[in-house]
Amino acid sequence: MTTIKDIARVAGVSVTTVSRALNGYGDVNENTRQKIIQVSKDLNYSPNTLARGLVMNKSRTIGLLVSGMNRQNAKDQFTFEVLSGINEYASEQDYDLILFSTNSTKQREKTYSQLCKERRVDGVILSGIKTDDPYLQEVVESDIPCILIDIPMKSDTVGYVTTDNVLGASTAVNHLIGLGHRNIAMVNGHDQAFVSPQRLQGYKEALETRHLPFRPEWVVNGAYDEETARQEAEKLLARYPEITAVFCASDLMALGVLKAAVSLGRRVPEQLSVVGYDDILLASYSNPPLTTISQNKFQLGYEAATMLIHMLEGSREPHEMYLDTQLVIRRSTSENHN
Amino acid sequence: MTTIKDIARVAGVSVTTVSRALNGYGDVNENTRQKIIQVSKDLNYSPNTLARGLVMNKSRTIGLLVSGMNRQNAKDQFTFEVLSGINEYASEQDYDLILFSTNSTKQREKTYSQLCKERRVDGVILSGIKTDDPYLQEVVESDIPCILIDIPMKSDTVGYVTTDNVLGASTAVNHLIGLGHRNIAMVNGHDQAFVSPQRLQGYKEALETRHLPFRPEWVVNGAYDEETARQEAEKLLARYPEITAVFCASDLMALGVLKAAVSLGRRVPEQLSVVGYDDILLASYSNPPLTTISQNKFQLGYEAATMLIHMLEGSREPHEMYLDTQLVIRRSTSENHN
DNA sequence: CTGAAAGCGCTAACAT
DNA sequence: ATGTTAGCGCTTTCAG
Numbered sequence: 001m002t003t004i005k006d007i008a009r010v011a012g013v014s015v016t017t018v019s020r021a022l023n024g025y026g027d028v029n030e031n032t033r034q035k036i037i038q039v040s041k042d043l044n045y046s047p048n049t050l051a052r053g054l055v056m057n058k059s060r061t062i063g064l065l066v067s068g069m070n071r072q073n074a075k076d077q078f079t080f081e082v083l084s085g086i087n088e089y090a091s092e093q094d095y096d097l098i099l100f101s102t103n104s105t106k107q108r109e110k111t112y113s114q115l116c117k118e119r120r121v122d123g124v125i126l127s128g129i130k131t132d133d134p135y136l137q138e139v140v141e142s143d144i145p146c147i148l149i150d151i152p153m154k155s156d157t158v159g160y161v162t163t164d165n166v167l168g169a170s171t172a173v174n175h176l177i178g179l180g181h182r183n184i185a186m187v188n189g190h191d192q193a194f195v196s197p198q199r200l201q202g203y204k205e206a207l208e209t210r211h212l213p214f215r216p217e218w219v220v221n222g223a224y225d226e227e228t229a230r231q232e233a234e235k236l237l238a239r240y241p242e243i244t245a246v247f248c249a250s251d252l253m254a255l256g257v258l259k260a261a262v263s264l265g266r267r268v269p270e271q272l273s274v275v276g277y278d279d280i281l282l283a284s285y286s287n288p289p290l291t292t293i294s295q296n297k298f299q300l301g302y303e304a305a306t307m308l309i310h311m312l313e314g315s316r317e318p319h320e321m322y323l324d325t326q327l328v329i330r331r332s333t334s335e336n337h338n
Numbered sequence: 339m340t341t342i343k344d345i346a347r348v349a350g351v352s353v354t355t356v357s358r359a360l361n362g363y364g365d366v367n368e369n370t371r372q373k374i375i376q377v378s379k380d381l382n383y384s385p386n387t388l389a390r391g392l393v394m395n396k397s398r399t400i401g402l403l404v405s406g407m408n409r410q411n412a413k414d415q416f417t418f419e420v421l422s423g424i425n426e427y428a429s430e431q432d433y434d435l436i437l438f439s440t441n442s443t444k445q446r447e448k449t450y451s452q453l454c455k456e457r458r459v460d461g462v463i464l465s466g467i468k469t470d471d472p473y474l475q476e477v478v479e480s481d482i483p484c485i486l487i488d489i490p491m492k493s494d495t496v497g498y499v500t501t502d503n504v505l506g507a508s509t510a511v512n513h514l515i516g517l518g519h520r521n522i523a524m525v526n527g528h529d530q531a532f533v534s535p536q537r538l539q540g541y542k543e544a545l546e547t548r549h550l551p552f553r554p555e556w557v558v559n560g561a562y563d564e565e566t567a568r569q570e571a572e573k574l575l576a577r578y579p580e581i582t583a584v585f586c587a588s589d590l591m592a593l594g595v596l597k598a599a600v601s602l603g604r605r606v607p608e609q610l611s612v613v614g615y616d617d618i619l620l621a622s623y624s625n626p627p628l629t630t631i632s633q634n635k636f637q638l639g640y641e642a643a644t645m646l647i648h649m650l651e652g653s654r655e656p657h658e659m660y661l662d663t664q665l666v667i668r669r670s671t672s673e674n675h676n
Numbered sequence: 677c678t679g680a681a682a683g684c685g686c687t688a689a690c691a692t
Numbered sequence: 693a694t695g696t697t698a699g700c701g702c703t704t705t706c707a708g
Contacts, residue, residue, distance in 0.1 A: 001455065003685055014695045019687060029693060046455040050391045051685035055700045059388065061436075069422050080418040084407050087437060096457065098399075099425060099435040117339065117384040119434060285623045341701055352679045357703060367677060389701035393684045 002045040011039045063121035065100045067128040078297055082127050085301025093309050112138040123308045130192035147308045151194045159319020161303045165195045168293045168325040169202025172247050172275045177210050180336035181245040189224035189249045199249045222253040229256030237264055244336050251276035251283045254290050269334035289330035340383040349377045401459035403438045405466040416635055420465050423639025431647050450476040461646045468530035485646045489532045497657020499641045503533045506631045506663040507540025510585050510613045515548050518674035519583040527562035527587045537587045560591040567594030575602055582674050589614035589621045592628050607672035627668035
């Protein structure tokens, strides 16, 4: 494997000069530079980023700490789309991505900062982390630059990008109210997601604004899981047949509610309106296609990468960003005729 | 940041001893080891993998060269599931994954081996690479250990994991023939995928075995794209109304055919049977749900990682593996009544 | 069982 | 404009 030493020898200069020439410093004779570049091509040289990283104490690498990269969770490719967005900007900026996965079967006993310190990543992006995840604690305490996706926490080294989940949820519920629904239930996700209480909040606010009563017993926990949501919705709808619409905190759960409706013999949207959240791919293919709150997952990742890299390069801008969401009306909602 | 030097100082030993103690060598006094371990904990030490990689010339890192990690392609999350599988085994074995993306907007002028050499990855897994991709050439020539997904190429340092695509395709077509179909068309993908000619081959073989004529004009190119497939299928079916079944080289294209059937007013499966390939998530949610050839994408990745890591650790087993596929019968196929 | 010393490939003062 | 030297944090002979 060729090193700058080899180049130096062949080109008849010192390693310093080689290093400077190759890194585009100005204080190198143009002829020397050309010669060095030629030699390095002849010798098929590639720089050793490990060595460079060691001395510069900078690896041009971003760590990705994602949970939800496993067999089951592949269903909502939320993570994947975020990843694609991150990758897009990172590769534009010549940063590499290194994947840490928290879902290792033999549960990794390593701490968050160990993971990062070992690999000498310059910064980290966290996605899909639960609020009770020990890693989250560490982030705030550690001084490693970090961007959180969908968890609004801030410090000197921590930023986030997310959407306004209260607004998103209230938009969804307002849509239902606008269609004449008065008895609107909610299937929320588990409490370990930051967005859950916020979406609940949005649901409440929308009801309140229209002077509709909030009925706690109409809010069930679907754990962001299709099957759990189906079961919970089945119980709920059987018990309170007066419910004419359901707002779900995720599309996956909305899919579960759709199944519950089938098994209860209630046609969607004629006899039951359903709204999801996320606008995952499946949402437009389900039967009927889901009305939902759309998030631009790719952009979420893209912006997170942008923010992190700016941060790494010394920007002092505020490290927070809210992206817009959008109500996408498909065929799982219609006017209430009761 | 703590280094072994710090530990050595505090523990009152040499760096050599610290290194040996921490790496579990036998020739260290157990008391000394305990002391060193204690100190390293107190000092919150993490090893610097860059330094280690530099001296050992080994990074315990696997490069991932995937194409198809972009906005559009997110649809079939083939890549993502493969990735999950790779990640699973790699993290079990304490290897880290580094993501190279070939779809960078400013097209990366770096060569494959440059990418790998720079980052000093121990080995690489390639997925979603087209046969005319320049990277592929390089792989075979370079001496970097490498596993290909779905491209059967072998050398001392190159292995692959794939499925039997001829068999898969013929199984699909035989299913149609078994349902009484005689006029079976095929929507194939572009020729830049290794699997395309193989699936075509399987289609031909199945026809031949049952003494059905092969009609080249009934094979169209859907480019592995839903919309292209829809258009091509529409033309094909309009022109040859006698076709009663279509075999597609991917589910995504099958979805396109489903749309074509709708716009031509042909009910699936009553008036047209459709078979896909891959068994992507969408396949079970489409309307009607797709009959398809299922590939275990997660396992594809898992086995690729296994094979690569074994290779890296010196195994001399053959570096090739064929996984089984499975016919999944859903509701897009039925008996032919013509 | 332990330590001194060399060196992986690179960059960065500090000369010259 | 170029070379000398030191050193990033680690592993690994080689001696003791």
